[in-house]
Amino acid sequence: MGDLFSNLGLGFSVAFSVQNILSAFIGCLVGTLIGVLPGVGPIATIAMLLPITFSLDPTGALIMLAGIYYGAQYGGSTTAILVNIPGEATSVVTALDGHQMARQGRAGIALGVAAIGSFFAGTVATLVIAALGKPLTGLALLFGPTEYFALMVMGLVFAVVLARGSILKAIAMILLGVLLSTVGLDLETGEERMTFGLAFLSDGIDFAVLAMGVFGIAEIMRNLDHTEHRDVVRQAIGRLLPNKDDFKQAYKPAIRGTLIGAVLGILPGNGAVLGPFASYTLEKKLAKDPRRFGRGAIEGVAGPESANNAGAQTSFIPLLTLGIPPNAVMALMVGAMTIHGIIPGPQVMTKNPDLFWGMIASMWIGNLMLLVINLPLVGLWVRLLKVPYRLLFPAILMFCCIGIYSINSLPTDVMFIALFGFVGYMLIKFGFEPAPMLLGFVLGKLMEENLRRALILSRGSLETFIERPVSAGLLAVAAILLIIALLPSIRKGRDEVFTE
Amino acid sequence: MSIPHENQGAASRRGAVRAPQSLAGGLFLIALAALALWLTKDLDQGRLNAMGPAMLPRWLAVGVALSGLALIVLAFIKDGDLLERWSIRGPFFIIVAILSFALTIRGYASGSVAIPGLGLMFAGPLAIVIGGFATPDARFRELLILALALTPGCMIMFGDSALLNLPIPMFPQALAGVFPAGWSQNAILRTIAAIMAIAALLVFFTTRGSRRTTVDVADHSGRI
Numbered sequence: 001m002g003d004l005f006s007n008l009g010l011g012f013s014v015a016f017s018v019q020n021i022l023s024a025f026i027g028c029l030v031g032t033l034i035g036v037l038p039g040v041g042p043i044a045t046i047a048m049l050l051p052i053t054f055s056l057d058p059t060g061a062l063i064m065l066a067g068i069y070y071g072a073q074y075g076g077s078t079t080a081i082l083v084n085i086p087g088e089a090t091s092v093v094t095a096l097d098g099h100q101m102a103r104q105g106r107a108g109i110a111l112g113v114a115a116i117g118s119f120f121a122g123t124v125a126t127l128v129i130a131a132l133g134k135p136l137t138g139l140a141l142l143f144g145p146t147e148y149f150a151l152m153v154m155g156l157v158f159a160v161v162l163a164r165g166s167i168l169k170a171i172a173m174i175l176l177g178v179l180l181s182t183v184g185l186d187l188e189t190g191e192e193r194m195t196f197g198l199a200f201l202s203d204g205i206d207f208a209v210l211a212m213g214v215f216g217i218a219e220i221m222r223n224l225d226h227t228e229h230r231d232v233v234r235q236a237i238g239r240l241l242p243n244k245d246d247f248k249q250a251y252k253p254a255i256r257g258t259l260i261g262a263v264l265g266i267l268p269g270n271g272a273v274l275g276p277f278a279s280y281t282l283e284k285k286l287a288k289d290p291r292r293f294g295r296g297a298i299e300g301v302a303g304p305e306s307a308n309n310a311g312a313q314t315s316f317i318p319l320l321t322l323g324i325p326p327n328a329v330m331a332l333m334v335g336a337m338t339i340h341g342i343i344p345g346p347q348v349m350t351k352n353p354d355l356f357w358g359m360i361a362s363m364w365i366g367n368l369m370l371l372v373i374n375l376p377l378v379g380l381w382v383r384l385l386k387v388p389y390r391l392l393f394p395a396i397l398m399f400c401c402i403g404i405y406s407i408n409s410l411p412t413d414v415m416f417i418a419l420f421g422f423v424g425y426m427l428i429k430f431g432f433e434p435a436p437m438l439l440g441f442v443l444g445k446l447m448e449e450n451l452r453r454a455l456i457l458s459r460g461s462l463e464t465f466i467e468r469p470v471s472a473g474l475l476a477v478a479a480i481l482l483i484i485a486l487l488p489s490i491r492k493g494r495d496e497v498f499t500e
Numbered sequence: 501m502s503i504p505h506e507n508q509g510a511a512s513r514r515g516a517v518r519a520p521q522s523l524a525g526g527l528f529l530i531a532l533a534a535l536a537l538w539l540t541k542d543l544d545q546g547r548l549n550a551m552g553p554a555m556l557p558r559w560l561a562v563g564v565a566l567s568g569l570a571l572i573v574l575a576f577i578k579d580g581d582l583l584e585r586w587s588i589r590g591p592f593f594i595i596v597a598i599l600s601f602a603l604t605i606r607g608y609a610s611g612s613v614a615i616p617g618l619g620l621m622f623a624g625p626l627a628i629v630i631g632g633f634a635t636p637d638a639r640f641r642e643l644l645i646l647a648l649a650l651t652p653g654c655m656i657m658f659g660d661s662a663l664l665n666l667p668i669p670m671f672p673q674a675l676a677g678v679f680p681a682g683w684s685q686n687a688i689l690r691t692i693a694a695i696m697a698i699a700a701l702l703v704f705f706t707t708r709g710s711r712r713t714t715v716d717v718a719d720h721s722g723r724i
Binding site for chain 2: 051052054055168169171172175176178179182186188189191193194196217220221224225388389390391393394395397398399401402405406409411412414415417418421422425426427429430431432448451452455456458459460461462
């Protein structure tokens with residue numbers, strides 16, 4: 001325990017420098033600013049804003065990125081409440097009751113409860129990360145290539161099970177993602193694979209380019225197909241701070257949501273996405289009068305929003321301790337870290353304790369910033385939400401171009417976001433969900449490396465994956481999960497969870 | 501990567517196909533897998549204890565193809581979604597906008613074709629104005645004002661040495677000759693940005709009377 005506090009103390013001493021507080025502030029502000037725009041999810045936001053972190057030192061850059069991420073998340077919730085357009089899967093639930101509250105003239109309360117619940121969840125999650133960081137890092141040191149490979153397979157199976165829509169399509173997307181990751185020079189022989197002889201492809205496909213294409217550009221193309229119907233609340237926003245009654249109704253759901261979200265967020269394969277759904281279902285079950293849900297129940301905002309934020313934060317745990325990104329946002333974080341010369345994994349904590357604990361402490365500061373920024377700026381967000389899409393998307397388009405060009409100064413990168421944007425658009429039209437593909441892509445390189453090493457160590461015997469107990473355990477969990485998900489009765493329930 | 505299948509999927513909507521979207525998706529996956537298999541055909545697969553470069557890509561491509569096959573089979577067995585409506589206009593203008601940004605930002609030369617490097621000053625507005633026409637609601641005047649207002653902001657934010665100072669070409673080098681010799685790059689950048697911003701204001705005010713309805717950037721249906 002003493003260790004925990006001395007570490008956190010170190011973290012806060014780093015995070016409280018003027019420059020880092022400023023980084024956190026700017027990150028949260030611009031993250032919210034972009035995240036509020038309808039049709040721009042956290043992934044596109046981070047990819048677009050990546051270049052503004054380039055001029056900072058690694059610690060400041062990561063602090064700003066984390067701020068951008070929380071800002072984007074909170075911006076998404078704001079849009080969900082005010083316009084009923086959930087920017088991403090996790091704010092779908094918030095839109096249900098949040099938007100109803102807004103229509104009853106209680107938008108302010110909904111936003112306030114969301115902010116306060118998120119802040120509480122963020123505080124708890126920060127402590128969870130600080131406490132779990134060390135033991136998990138120790139665990140990571142016991143892992144060999146065999147175990148790592150098994151862990152990543154399990155992560156991808158989680159991603160398949162948690163993806164929306166058809167399981168078969170999710171599997172196809174994961175395989176496609178891993179396949180895309182094999183483009184470029186072969187690690188061992190140095191032979192070119194699937195590069196069409198193009199020099200800029202020999203380093204492989206750049207993650208930011210793929211993410212920007214599939215999430216930024218493809219989203220624009222898709223949004224253009226739907227005639228826009230934006231339902232910005234016409235009622236007054238009302239007061240922001242919840243009164244005693246609101247507070248009484250909201251605090252228990254917030255605590256329960258935080259716990260659910262924090263636990264699910266640690267799971268590999270984007271467990272965080274389940275948090276809000278689980279919390280909403282639980283609150284509905286516990287409520288004395290479940291019929292209020294869907295008609296502006298404050299519990300339906302407090303619980304899922306807390307779960308959302310707690311999960312968003314604890315999903316940093318697998319990344320920081322094991323070096324394995326559990327979802328597409330964290331994958332983008334890996335990309336950002338690599339640009340700044342940091343390879344995520346257990347060694348970060350020992351080699352760069354300043355960076356590690358500074359970032360954890362700044363997570364809490366970032367959550368505080370959100371509270372400080374968002375409550376007074378709600379009026380501004382509302383104005384922003386009224387900018388019509390026909391003016392919004394050309395601006396987003398230009399930002400994407402500038403952002404991607406600034407990463408490597410390569411015009412070919414810019415062209416490739418058009419290509420991947422179009423491919424992503426086709427995938428969406430064919431009913432595929434692009435998120436699992438991105439996760440497969442990020443884990444792909446690590447998987448191939450570890451698979452090769454494991455097979456060299458075992459002299460080519462695949463049995464090594466079931467002979468070693470840890471790897472066998474992880475693979476067994478993956479197999480059981482997949483079988484359960486394919487059982488007809490569970491599948492029905494899964495569909496209900498996602499359509500509710 | 502072309503899309504040879506979408507028409508096929510759409511045309512057979514009323515036949516034996518019960519889930520056209522799955523059919524089209526399956527064919528698309530098989531096409532991608534075939535491309536990967538063709539691209540890796542000359543590479544060595546190796547053995548399990550010494551994997552060659554082609555081992556993983558090849559087996560993954562087989563996996564993708566099998567998923568595609570399963571989707572196609574399912575499309576004849578289970579009812580599923582129809583193909584969504586496609587538009588050509590949106591993707592077309594977006595792609596053209598991105599390509600024109602990529603080609604003009606720092607120039608492009610290949611054989612007899614040479615595009616001069618125009619920098620963000622021209623590449624940005626090109627992307628906004630061309631991209632803007634992806635929607636049928638596009639209005640040139642609005643897009644022009646947006647482009648002239650947003651681009652100088654980005655030029656200052658990304659290029660000014662006091663701010664992010666990223667190595668993005670900002671203006672054509674030929675333009676630098678117009679300014680007095682003693683001027684620094686930064687002073688030129690700021691001057692150009694200021695001129696563009698003033699131009700945006702000029703366009704905004706001088707053409708305001710002519711078409712009043714298009715000026716409203718925000719719709720005033722809602723109150724704060």
